[in-house]
Amino acid sequence: MTFREKSAALHSVRSANGSTGSSSAASKKPVWEYAPSPEAKDHIEIKPQYDLFINGKWQKAKKYFATVNPATEEKISEAALASKDDVNRAVLSAERAYNKVWSKTPPKERAKYIFRIARIMQEKAREFAVIETMDGGKPIKESKSVDVPLALAHFFYYAGWADKLKYAFPNSAFSPVGVVGQIIPWNFPLLMAAWKIAPALACGNTVVIKSAETTPLTLYKLAEVIQEAGLPEGVVNIISGAGETGAAIVNHPKIQKIAFTGSTEVGKLIMRSVAGTDKKLTLELGGKAANIIFEDAPIDQAVEGIVNGIYFNQGHVCCAGSRLFVQESVKNLVVKKLKHRLRSLRVGDPLDKNTDVGAINSKMQLNKITELVNSGIEEGCSIYQPECELPKRGYFFKPTFFTNVAQSNRIAQEEIFGPVLSVLTFRTPREAIEKANNTQYGLSAGIWTDKGSKIFKMVGAIKAGVVWSNTYNKFNPASPFGGYKESGFGREGGLQGLKEYLKF
C-alpha cells in the first residue's frame, strides 16, 4: 500500500466512524480520489514523420499513415506505408548485408553488437516506456516494469548465446537461415520485436521486420538505437505498413524464414502462402487460456492471479487467462472477492502512474470487444462491470466478467482480446481438464492449488505451450513460449527459440 492509499484508507475509516468532522459529513460516504500522477513527457522525442529504416538509412516512402494515441484519439506522428517495392528494397538490403558482412562477422563480434543495442535501450528505457504507452494505450506502470525490461532482457540473453551456439547444440552442424522476415502485432510492439530480432541476430541472420499498423513508434525508436550501436547497414531493416506489406514480406522469394505473431486468421493465410516453398515458419497465434482455481488454492492470491491474467494490458494478451474455471465449492467466494477487487481497479489515462487498466488499442478493437460482450448478454450470460467513470475521449472499456457462461457461448470460445473474463465451474480435476482442453487454442493455462501432485497431473493433461502454477503471465527470456493446435507452432525464447533461426 502506498502512503497515499494508507492515508486515504485511514481518513475513510475515520469519517465512516463519525469520529471526525460534523455528523452530516460523517453520514455521507466519503469518496477518495487519487490525485493525478502523470508520467513526464518532456524527455521524449517523437519525430512528426518516420521514414522506412532500410540499409541503415532513413528512406522515404510514397505514402504515410497517421498513428494515434488511443487514450486521446490525437495523432502522434506519421509512419511510412511500405509498398511491395519498399519491401523488395528492404529484403535486398538484408540479403546484401548477410552475404557481404553478417555471415562473415565472428560470433563474438555479433554478441558485442547485440549487447550494445541492449545497453543503449537501457539508457533510453523511460523514453521507450512513455512512447509505448502513448502509441498503444497500455498503462505506464506496465510499459516500465514489463515491456521494456523484458525486451532488454531478451537482447542481453541472446547476446550471451551468440558465441556459444556450438555448446547450445553440441555435436550438430548448423548454419544461419539467411534473411528472415518478421511480422508482429500491436499488443507488445517492442517486446515482440526483441523476441524476434535478438535470436535472429545471435544466430547470424539478417532481418526485415514490420510493426503493426497502430503501433509503429517504438520500433522506429529501436531503429535509432540500432543506428547508434553501429550495427552494419542492412542487418536489421525496420518497416511499417498494412496487411499487404506483411503479405509482401511473406511472399518475397528471397526470404528464408517467416516469424509471425498475430491472429490465427492471418496465421492460416501465411501458412497457405508458404506451403510448397522451403521457407521455415514459426507462428505465434491466438489463445483462450484456462485459468483453473481449485478449492484448496490460496484464494486471495488466486484472485490476484485472475486479475493479472485477464486485465493486464487491457486483456490484449495472447496468453490472457480469459476462461476462468473455478471449483464449484469456492465459486461464490471467488466471484465475491473478484467483484471487490474489480472495484479497486483504476481505469483511465495510461500515462498516469496509478492507472491499472489503460486504453483499448484502437477503435476497431473496441468495436470487436463490444460486439463479443453484447453476444454474451444476448446469449443469456450475466455481466458484471464495476461502477467507474471512463474518460470522455479515447477508447476505453470497463473491466468485465461474465457468470452463467456455457462452454458453447461465443465469449467462452472466441478470443476477445480485451478486459473480459468468462467464469465457468467444474467439480473434479478430470472435468477441469476436459473443459480446459475444449478449445481450438492451446497457448497457455494457469493452475491454482495447494497440492503439488495435482499440479503435475494437470500440467501433463492440459494441451497448452505454457502452464503457470500458482502464478500467471510470468515471462523469462530463458524459457520457451509457443502454442499447440490453432495457437501456432515453433517456440520463442530459450534455446528452443534459437533453434528456429538455424538450419541443421
Ligand code: NAP
Ligand atoms: P493480426 O491482424 O494477425 O496482425 C498481426 C500482424 O500481421 C500485423 O503486423 C498485421 O499488419 C500483419 N498482417 C495483417 N494481415 C496480414 C497478411 N495477410 N499477411 C501478412 N501479415 C499481415 O493480429 P493483431 O490483431 O495485430 O494481433 C492480435 C492477435 O495476435 C491476437 O490474436 C493475439 O492472440 C495474437 N498474439 C499472439 C501472440 C503469441 O505469442 N502467440 C502474442 C501476441 C499476440 P497490420 O497491423 O497492418 O494489420
Ligand code: MG
Ligand atoms: Mg497508435
